[in-house]
Amino acid sequence: MDFELFLFLLTLVTGMLWGFDRWYARRRRPAGAPDPWWVEYGASFFGVFAAVFLLRSFLVEPFKIPSGSMIPTLLPGDFILVNKFAYGIRLPVVKTKVIDLGKPQRGDVVVFRYPVDPSLDYIKRVVGLPGDYVEYIDKRLRINGVTVPLERLPDYVMPDRRAYRIQWREQLGKHTHAIIWDESAPPYVSHRMDFPYRELCTYHRRGFSCSVPEGHYLVLGDNRDGSSDSRVWGFVPDENLVGKAFLIWFNFDDLSRIGGFE
Known part of the structure; x- marks a missing residue:
């Protein structure tokens, strides 16, 4: 698979997980409850993948x-x-x-x-x-x-x-x-x-x-x-x-x- 496409898909998937957590799941978790695995290993990487994708696609x-x-x-x-x-x-x-x-x-x-x-x-x-x-x-x-x-x-x-x-x-x-x-x-x-x-x-x-x-x-x-x-x-x-x-x-x-x- 083309690396740029692979990075785009990673950014898209982790972005969807981040958005779901930010606007829905987080509000329904009990106070002080740990983040579920899909947040820790998925949504939390959205910012990193997005930054790398944008830098690589448009700058250098x-x-x-x-x-x-x-x-x-x-x-x-x-x-x-x-x-x-x-x-x-x-x-x-x-x-x-x-x-x-x-x-x-x-x-x-x-x-x-x-x-x-x-x-x-x-x-x-x-x-x-x-x-x-x-x-x-x-x-x-x-x-x-x-x-x-x-x-x-x-x-x-x-x-x-x-x-x-x-x-x-x-x-x-x-x-x-x-x-x-x-x-x-x-x-x-x-x-x-x-x-x-x-x-x-x-x-x-x-x-x-x-x-x-x-x-x-x-x-x-x-x-x-x-x-x-x-x-x-x-x-x-x-x-x-x-x-x-x-x-x-x-x-x-x-x-x-x-x-x-x-």
Whole structure:
């Protein structure tokens, strides 16, 4: 079961128990009588569940990074916080946007429901906005005909310390961040799925190019040769957006990472 739905049901059930106790049962209990078990283990938790549900649904939500697709920005094991209202207020459970507060900007790191399986949450960096023409040729990114600036950085040592990767500083809009390449990996997309608006993309031996449709975004991982992203499964619809990642709040293996990354 979806955790948000599970939390909603817990809040609903405990809220009903709290209301029944507050407005009916409590008035009929003898003075000094102990609370029954359903109050002690049910209704008394309503405030806690309600606070967590509201905080998680409308303000911030924690996530754990499960893979290395966003190395070097985010590492497996990073616990991050996601701003849930950055791109609008959505009703919990049904995910319908009711108030539009903004749109993703080029370079934002976003959490979204995976278009192929919306029960899964993915995290990537926004590269293409609606209407953009994005090219990734020979591992160089071009947006609307302009090559994205790169500055060479020292080679990056992978977390398992078994390999090095070429590291660059990339600038997307106002965002400056590091990306890595695997020099041995080819520039082309070796595997890709059928996806909505697939006809807007062209694939060839040197890479790919796509026109981003309205209401959608093209996203890539910062680990450019170690990420399954829009190159493989297509665009992210606006309705799939969960929020904007903004803070690493914990990492059990490396406490120095607390407080990053934007």
